[in-house]
Amino acid sequence: MKLNVYLAGEIHTSWREEIIAECEAQKLDITFTAPVTDHGASDDCGVEILGAEEDKFWHDSKGANLNSIRTRKAIKDADVVVVRFGEKYRQWNAAFDAGFAHALGKSLIVLQMDEHQHALKEVDAAAQAVCSTPSQVAKCLSYVLTGQLG
Template identity: 40%
Template sequence: MKFTAYLAGEIHTSWREELTEKAKALDLPLEFVGPMTDHDRSDNIGELVMGLQSNAIAKDEAASQINNLRTQLLIKQSDLVIALFGEQYKQWNTAMDASAAITLQKPLILIRPEKLHHPLKELSNKANVTVENVNQALKVLSYVLE
């Protein structure tokens, strides 16, 4: 049986590629989906669909409607969510995606460095498992999918 994992988290580092490659090397029965990682496409999709917007706020609103639809559909279709909180970027979208997973009763693995324990303590308490790095998440997945 193959499982689908939604990879929530910042889009500016290669953590998704690292996790995907390592999962493949371990022969884990997983396929991965996630947010649009092309930042410009994500920011501009509203105008690409609905035409030029009147200002930056309207542009953001148009894009967020489509991006939220994408996220909702992909999380609903996923078997689990892996949400990575890194130290470098603000993580509002990651928190929103992790909360959506909890609301939809999707299993959630939270990856966050120890340094972020305090600001994420409530979210971590609601996750099924909290780990500090991608390798630990893969160990959890390997065990669960044995």
């Protein structure tokens, strides 16, 4: 079996690299995709490609719309969507990605800190697994692929 896994959410820490490294060390047959994680490129892609905007709302709208092409494609193609809710910022986009994945019937793994359990209870209720570390996510993916513990 092979899995396509989309790694959605927070872009300010190395959680994606940790999951990928652990899965590669186990030689798991997984293709990972992700949003653009260069914050500046993600924020400014719309105006860089389509032209400047004086109003910040339209600046952000152009970028969000352009980024949504990648996000929609990746989530639709994914077998499993992992959504990370980080510590520093409110990731409204992560919640949106989780809801979109759930609406499409995708398997969902949430990665969050324990102190966010109450705030994310509805998202957690839609998930097949709720993890607190990248290693737990990698172990979930390993189990799904191999059917074995450890």
